[in-house]
Every structure is written in structure tokens, then in C-alpha cells.
Amino acid sequence: MHDLIRQAAADLTASSHAIVLTGAGISTESGVPDFRGPKGIWTTNKQAEAQAYQRYERFLDDPKAYWEETLGTVGSGSDFYNQMRKVEPNPGHHAIARLEQLGIVKWTITQNVDGLHEKAGTRRVMHYHGSVEKLRCLSCGSRFGVDEYSLDKLPPLCRCGRPLKYDVVHFKEPIPSDIMDAAEEEAMKCDVMLICGTSAVVYPFAALPAMARSRGRSAVKIIEVNAEPTPLTHQGISDYLIQGKTGEILPLVVDEVSKLLSRRDGHG
Numbered sequence: 006m007h008d009l010i011r012q013a014a015a016d017l018t019a020s021s022h023a024i025v026l027t028g029a030g031i032s033t034e035s036g037v038p039d040f041r042g043p044k045g046i047w048t049t050n051k052q053a054e055a056q057a058y059q060r061y062e063r064f065l066d067d068p069k070a071y072w073e074e075t076l077g078t079v080g081s082g083s084d085f086y087n088q089m090r091k092v093e094p095n096p097g098h099h100a101i102a103r104l105e106q107l108g109i110v111k112w113t114i115t116q117n118v119d120g121l122h123e124k125a126g127t128r129r130v131m132h133y134h135g136s137v138e139k140l141r142c143l144s145c146g147s148r149f150g151v152d153e154y155s156l157d158k159l160p161p162l163c164r165c166g167r168p169l170k171y172d173v174v175h176f177k178e179p180i181p182s183d184i185m186d187a188a189e190e191e192a193m194k195c196d197v198m199l200i201c202g203t204s205a206v207v208y209p210f211a212a213l214p215a216m217a218r219s220r221g222r223s224a225v226k227i228i229e230v231n232a233e234p235t236p237l238t239h240q241g242i243s244d245y246l247i248q249g250k251t252g253e254i255l256p257l258v259v260d261e262v263s264k265l266l267s268r269r270d271g272h273g
């Protein structure tokens with residue numbers, strides 16, 4: 006494993022445009038509840054799962070009812086969102102922020118709706134599935150901080166007059182086109198793609214590694230940090246897998262990167 010950590014550090018240090026993709030695996034290490042695991046929200050509460058499938062249509066049909074349910078006056082949505090807004094980043098999030106500060110990582114594209122990358126100090130984050138910290142207008146695409154709205158009058162309205170929805174992308178809801186375009190652009194541009202804590206089986210997010218791979222082995226190195234091998238490993242989309250916890254492996258990668266950088270700078 007240590008050889009692979011050194012390899013990842015060397016690949017990152019040699020890159021000119023590295024990006025990071027993250028998924029649930031990095032956040033569960035912070036205690037963010039997952040949905041489909043053995044103790045996941047939907048595994049243990051089938052009603053919540055059924056409700057989750059209706060959220061997007063609910064908003065389209067009746068934005069006020071959607072918000073009442075979200076805030077917990079009728080349903081139980083608020084527990085989850087509030088819980089998620091209280092968790093703290095772990096060493097994996099901090100390591101990614103450090104790689105950005107070192108000028109190596111240019112964008113972090115996450116499937117997670119928590120704001121843990123930002124809390125750890127990462128500045129350039131694309132929320133592929135939206136964020137619990139934001140509200141979004143489906144009409145004009147504007148986004149606002151949750152804290153900008155008191156939410157005592159429902160539904161909250163955009164400046165354009167249309168009702169705002171949580172930025173979080175629900176089932177059956179399309180990925181916001183601005184994010185989708187920007188993420189694809191990065192997949193076509195990066196020379197290192199570091200994939201952390203995601204099996205990348207949920208589309209269209211899962212298309213990003215394949216898109217990068219289609220550019221050829223010499224154009225981009227694809228590195229996985231995951232607890233278990235994934236379809237990316239089995240299909241040879243990733244170049245190598247560093248198997249283990251992101252919160253343990255990523256800080257070791259950063260240590261190695263720091264050594265390489267100081268050696269490089271030391272020798273001019």
C-alpha cells in the first residue's frame with residue numbers, strides 16, 4: 006500500500022490539472038448518515054425511502070407542501086438536513102483542502118450534499134447533487150444561502166418570483182445543467198483524477214471517470230481511494246486503487262506530496 010501512496014503523491018505532484026471526485030465514503034467517516042448501508046436511512050425506514058422518490062414531483066405540484074414537509078411541520082425531513090449541517094469534516098476532507106492550497110487540486114466535484122469540503126477549507130467545490138447549505142431556483146438557476154431566508158413564509162421565493170427548492174437534487178430531478186457542463190469540462194481537461202469514497206455507479210456522475218478514461222492512458226491518471234474495489238477497479242477505468250479509509254490514506258498522500266514539493270523546490 007505504501008508504494009501506491011508514494012505513486013499517488015508522485016502523480017499528483019507531476020500534474021498540472023488534478024481534480025478530485027468524492028462520494029458518500031468520505032462523509033460517512035464524519036458520521037453523516039448514509040442511505041443504503043445496513044443502518045442507512047432508507048434501509049431502516051421504508052416510508053422515508055418512498056417519500057424520497059416523491060420529493061421532486063411534490064415540489065413541482067405543491068411547493069408550499071414540499072417546504073412544510075422539508076421543515077418537519079408535516080414530514081420528518083428537517084431532522085436529516087439539520088443533522089447533516091452539524092457534522093464536522095474529517096482528516097480526508099482536510100487533506101483535499103490542503104492539496105488545493107498547494108495548488109495541485111483545481112476542483113473538487115462531490116456527490117455529497119453536506120458542506121464538509123467547504124468547512125475543511127476547500128474553495129472550488131462543485132456540488133453535483135446540490136447542497137444542504139443552499140436553495141435553488143429551477144427557473145433561472147439562481148442559488149441562495151439557506152441562511153439568507155427566514156423560511157417563515159413558505160415557499161421561499163426567488164428574485165425572479167418563482168418558488169425556491171432545496172438545492173439538493175432529488176430522485177428523478179435532473180442534475181443542474183451548469184454543474185453538469187462544468188464537471189464534464191473538468192473530466193475532459195484533468196491530467197489526474199483522484200476518486201475518493203465513491204463506487205461511482207450512480208449516473209450521470211459515474212460517466213465522469215469513463216469520460217476521462219476515453220482520452221487514453223497517457224492523458225490522465227485515474228486514482229481510486231476506496232474501502233473496497235469498485236466497478237472502476239474491475240473495468241480497468243482506474244489506474245490503481247489504494248484500498249482503505251479516505252481519512253487515513255489521504256493525509257499520508259499529502260505528507261508524501263509535501264516531501265516531494267520541498268525536495269523539488271529545494272533543488273530548484
Ligand SMILES: [Zn+2]
Pocket residue numbers: 142143144145146147163164165166167
Ligand atoms: Zn429565479
